[in-house]
Amino acid sequence: MDKPSKAPTAAHTTAAQDTGLEGSAALSPIDSTKLSPPRIGTRILARERLHTQLFEARRRRCIVLKGPAGCGKTTAMASWRQMQLSLGFDVAWLTLTSGDNQLSRFLDYLLASLAQVDPTMVRDTLLLEGYSSDREAVERTVITLVRGIAAHPRELVLVLDDLHTLTDTSIHQTLQWLLDYAPDNLHLALVSRSSVPLSLARLRSQNLTLELDLRDLRFTAEEAEQFLKTQLGEIDPSDIQRIYRMTDGWIAGLQLVAASRKKGRQRKLDGAASGQPQAQLLDNQAFSNFFETEVLSQLTPAELELLRPLALCERFCPALCATLVNRTSAVVDAAALFERLESDNLFLIAVDSADREAWYRFHPLLRETLLKLFEAGGEAEQRAVHARAWTWFRDRDLLSEAVGHAVHGGEAGAAAKFVEQRLETLYAQGDLRMLVELVRQLPMEQLQASVSLRMLLVRMQIYARDFAACVEGIERLERDIPESAAEVRFRLTMLRAILAVQRDDTDAAVAILPQLLHPPKNADAVMIGGSTNVLSWLYMHCGEFELARRIQLDRPPLLINGTPLLGTTGGSLQGRCLIGLSLAMEGQMNQAERIYREVLFEAERGGKTCFDARCLATALLGEVLYENGEVEAAYQLLVNWVDIFERVSIPDSVLRVLEVLAKTRWFVGDHKGAFAYLRRLQAYASKLGLDRLEAHSLVTQVHWHLQMGERSAAETARARLDAIDACHPNAERSSLRAIHILAEHAHVRWLAASGDLDGASLRLNQVIALCESGGRQLGVTRLNMLGAVFDAQRRLMDAAREKVLAALRAGHRYGQVRSLLDAHPEALALISQIAEGETLDPVLTFYVERLQAAALPAAAEAVSRKPDASRKQLSSGLETLSARELEILRLLAQALPNKKIARALALSPETVKWYLRHIFTKLGVTTRDEAVARLREVELSAGEGRDR
Template identity: 50%
Template sequence: MPQRWPDSPSVAAGAASRVMAPRSKTRVVARERVVGQLIEARRKRCIVLQGPAGCGKTTTLLAWREALLPLGFDLAWLTLAPEDDDLSSFVDGLVASLAQVDPAICREAAILGGRGADDEAVERTVIALVRAIASRSCDLALVIDDLDHVTNARSHRALQWLIDYAPQNLHLVLVSRGNVPVSLGRLRDQDLMLELNMRDLRFTFAESAQYLHAQLGEVSERDARAMHELTDGWVAGLQLFAIQLKRRRTTAGAADVTASLASTHLHDARAFGEYFEGAVLSRLSASEVELLVRTSVCARLCSSLCVALVGDEQPANEVLALLARLETDNLFIAQIERVGNETWYRLNPLFRETLLERLRTRSEALQRAVHHAAWCWFRDHGLPEEAVRHALHAGESAAAADLVLAVARDLQISGDLRKLVSLMHLLPHAEIETRVELRLWRLQLELYARDFEACATTLARLEADIPEENAHARYRLTLLRAAVDVQRDDADSVAARLPQILAAPADATSMSIGARNNLLSWLYMRLGEYDEARAFQTDATRPLLAGSPLMGTSAGVLNGRCMAGFSHALEGQFLQVERISRDVLAEADERGSSAAEPACLAAAQLGEALYEFNDIAGARRLLEDRVDVLERVSIPDSVVRVLTVLAAAHWAEGHRLDAFAYLERLEEYASRHGLPRLLAHSLAAQVLQHLQCGQFDDAEGQLARLDTIAARLRPTRPHAWYDVHALAQRSHVNWCIAHEDFEGAALRLPALIALCGERGWQHRVVQLRMQAALVDQRRKRADAARENALMGLRLGHRLGLVRSVLDAGPDIVTFAEQVVRGMPGVSADQNPQENGGDPVLAFYVDRLRAAQESTAALVSTTNETALARGAAPNVAETLSERETKVVSLLAQALPNKKIARTLGISPETVKWHLKNIYGKLGVSSRDEAVARVRDLGIDT
């Protein structure tokens, strides 16, 4: 089986010391007894190794790792450090460690990275990781080493989620010097965990003798027992004794050596430090000690870095010789990886702590000089995170801020805004405030995290602080202000700034030009000027960076193609939408997190196209796999499409509770972010569904809210009003039809059709024409009915629409067949081409009939599957008390947010409970879950 911990240079060098297990060319300490326990427990949910430094926790796990290889396990490794005592750093480490096993595990989590540090954002990230792991066929063990370095409660909460949500194929191994800061009682009670402490990790006498024999050759039982007792089986102490004995045997007899060690006790970390100072460092030259002390400032090191740390004080060949000797001694240094011509090492933690204590006794000037050398080396080798940390320790915060500013654009282009967020958090506030460009980046990151309140504050201050003569900064501020308006779904504000957006500086950057083009495409699309929207993508020169087109960023080509796709979608040209979105999605998925924005935009468009073409299951699969990420990442235009399509797809499949849940989710999203147009879309769809269920009071209440929104928007946001007004009028038409007020519907329809035609919403025109035909039929106006139907069918055929026609009414296909084929009940003139003789429309109606029958078959299959599941209940798995409560709230048609508020948990936790409930009950929807619980007689 291939090794799972790659040496590939593609592994980010800055993360290597954290996410790769240490390696050594020499023999790992034999731990057959403990390794056997670990192998026996490999399928438990959690393994805890707790004990002081130097007791063999890491070396034991290295031996266990080798034993897991032939058993089909993957293994991820995360070693924490003091600088990881930060939520963002901790979560980044989790993501990076799992990416070493398979980057696909972290695709969604990487997209979510940096987009807010609130608990919901972190929980979403954890769930994205867990879902990806659950989809894999093999078991995965995740080792989190040195967990004691993480002390903040929010990181502990993230780890608790990982434990609570872990699927059966994820096995967590927590390694800490102190108590593990999470709740493990439930796993302990269920016998799903193994706990090993110092008593278990301490060498027995037999193991001590075996180890000493392997290191020293012949060792008498008396000497072995003496050293075992002096160390109390503490592994680090035995290692130190072994090294000392190797050195002394060349000058003293074995008896003399044993006598010289008899008064030394090595059985804890403090004894190690004292012994190390007295028996090891004292035997090195001053220059060698100085090198070691200086290297301790770095979490990882390589030969050229060590040379830089000592500067001209030591020859390079001496530095390299000491590194080689340390590695050969197999105590103080462990190899991490090899990248290019450099081998990277990590100092033994106890060794490093002892050296750092020495460094702290040196002058502040010397400490700063060492950090200065480190920051210069990391800067020159393209490792900004470590460079910034050392620059700050060196007291050079201005240089650190300049470095962040220098790498920010590259991080944006590579899609690694998560790292940029981390770097910005490291910088002192004062350094950011003195640099307009860094403040602009902070604004972009606030927008990235959707912190709109912070955006408003930053925008106002920047507007006042950027001088008029700084044209580039002011233009970038204009674009960022417009980008905030896009996220706020405010086309009117963007339109008001159109002259400023068009007035780009003559020497504007490629990023600025690309961002401008995409903003203009979005604006003209929302204004209903679709050809102009697409012209900004087809006529404009593609923005280039270093000769290559910008692709995945908000200024990139892929985003521009998605804007063109959106313009086609608004016109109802879904054949073009499908072609564009499939191509963009394939390319964006290949580029990973660097193309997260266009991937979300393309998925939303493709889902809408699939639904329109009646691929209901395909649309649902595509969007449900992405909806959590998309809702967090994409623009409101994507979110409204995804959630309304998912609601419509579930409704078509007969899952009414799920359909309402998605519309409630859209309502909550719109209310949270203050997006009235999206709220109107949710309310309009809810009105229709309530009417179809006969829930007229609920429909009336939502309709009143919809009218209020339309009235409020008309004077202040006219471009948003057009959409909301059309939705409100359409809802009134549906209300009239449901109450058989066909005259009332007929009064509203002509103006509504005209409005949609003027705005270019051709697919809406098709649906309204078909509704008007049904209304005219009920009004006994056969000619008008036939005329509206033929106009709708011809336009629908030209656009290739399916669901837009089918969703016009339950009897629409039968009616269309009567119109096209001149069947009894519908008046027809004597034109043979139209009196049952139009083969094109006849073919189109046949397609509509086939689609209708396909949908009916899908609903039937879903029902049969539910019945089959109900016939063979899995009595081995029962719902917990919390899960039963969730199901009872489902039966009340409450959305996730309201269930969460009722139970005092997060919406993400509700979603996780739903996943478990569906699995236990063998169902796939809310409706099926409620019905299944009732069938089983479970009291809710």
């Protein structure tokens, strides 16, 4: 049997339509009933022919069941699911509705269904999903998901039921990618009333599909006879033949006839004998008409009264039914009726749920029939039922359903007030998904009538990076909020502060500093914590690192409903991250690392509430790992988080992540990959108008282009950097002062590459003085090391010696490694030369040895070659491949072209080609197909060995 789709609802203009929030990251909560198939009754007919077809196709990539409602698609899939489970397959199930016809919502449910099987499959993808509808970003999300599924140890079937309800072309493209990139252990089962909107030509040519339609799904004459006898006992063979002709094997029609006869309303089916033409039950309209006359008419008026209002709900239970009919005593009657209808297989489907209530859905054809009957009662009755449903769902904290019914029941004002009451609690819990889902359902007039809801819209626009709309919304609020409303105006100040952080605009933050320093007495914990964190961010960018830390250490305990405020942007975990960042900006990497790891530990335990802190701590820890020389560890930590940071984190996080990833690629010799990350940073910065971030990208481009002898490219980057610097002539006290330092640094590199070492040294001293005045010891150490190299090149060895020793002492004290080594390609050689001529104390001697070990690219390769779980499964033949080469080979096995592999691994296509040549050489093959065959052969052998 097929299941119900969402009931039609009254049209209304929503906030999502008018504010552009339809594609935001925030989605409605997961309805767990959609993640399980309907229960299979004990009287389900065994259909050997159909089941044999499905059994033989169990390892094919895609199975398609297409047919009209009521032809048994879902029941067939549910039976097949049980068979697959008995064979050791894992099965993920997702029932789709028209409410899922939005990419981010669909992805949310897709990942939830897979997580039911194994949360580790979607762990990395969950961090990416839902924040962008950008085509490339979604494709990267699918690739991440595919890699998670490929690592799953068992065969996996993903059933997507009622696929016809999804018409969004971006969803279709996402499914196409999932199908095209699917690993060998993934099998998709697509159930639809219409043709699936996917290209299956390649899979058909490879015999990797099974496509069944109504001809395969309808009962044969023998199956119809067996079904009717099961339902009705002995029945005249001529009656069986007439019923079969009337229904043409359509399962819903057979069920209706059986139901009619069970009720004792047998009518002669011979049209001639009755004087009436023989009815035909071959389509939905006939079903509806027949259902009304042969089934619903057999219900008592009281029973029909229980069912009619339920048509407005996607799911229901006896307690809800009693509320909708406004009769408390109806709970017992409803429970008995539902149990009987489900037991008799009369188009009522029981669905699993985490709570104690027994939940059900209607078959879509029954729901459509009941809805027509209910609508005949008039609009007033509909609104009254919606109003009761709103109260019932509200009292049980089912927020999204509550607000939806309130709006359609004429209670939009009450719904808006209800959302207002939940705003700060939901925000403090980190439940932005629920917040946006609630706002999405409210009419725009209700949003505009509430200052709190308008502020929520502005907050969502900040997260969506729609800064222009955000500024406009803040300006309108500024005009509308009276000066006397101190607490509300402080909330508006906080919106300005959050916007300033996301725009990397310390000048804007300084302008509202007095308000941030003096929150009103009635400001809540979220606002106080948020202002404290903004102040820390502002102070450290102004070079006042100790003050940035002190304001965190002195913050009072902040509680939400008696619980400490840890998560969200205003929580203490975010504040501790900022303490670590202030230490790192001073160069104290060891202390910073301890703080980041502690925050990560607590944030991972805190779940979604602490997601902001987890993002920031991860980004900052990646910087520390790289600085400590743990290059491969830094890369592995950050590579799968890039999309997340770009969409949800503050600019400082994005800067550090992309810079570190670029440096890790440069370190292993992947120069094209390194420049790809720098260009990504530049594009991100340019899109959002973040000049400081673009300057960081440009100065590194100048440095690396000069190292490669590409002076023209270096000059282009330097000219762009100078142009940005010229736009900020008076930035002595803001974060933008870093732009001038970076521009001067680029000129130092240019002069040195041009042979003007005297000019480079003179200008370098000025840059060092600027860094020292801002307290940025991390940069000072690196620049002093660069100055030592310049002195050595000018044969000023005494000066070089003093600078090297000073850099070593500072580097060891602060926990710096890569800062010294990255300063110049000749830095390590000079350090080693000076160390050999000095009698260093044991501590510095050990530190020099650490620098020498960290400088070798082989160190990173050695890390990559360490045995891991995946390599243990491989026998000889692939042992010579590095971890990166194995990764590329496995993506190759998923039929990904070079460009897709490059995008998935943040490499250039040329680098992928280079790796493939080496892979072919090591495996002794000449083609992609031969390499993939070797991989599958070895993995198959490993699997057989485990079985033995």
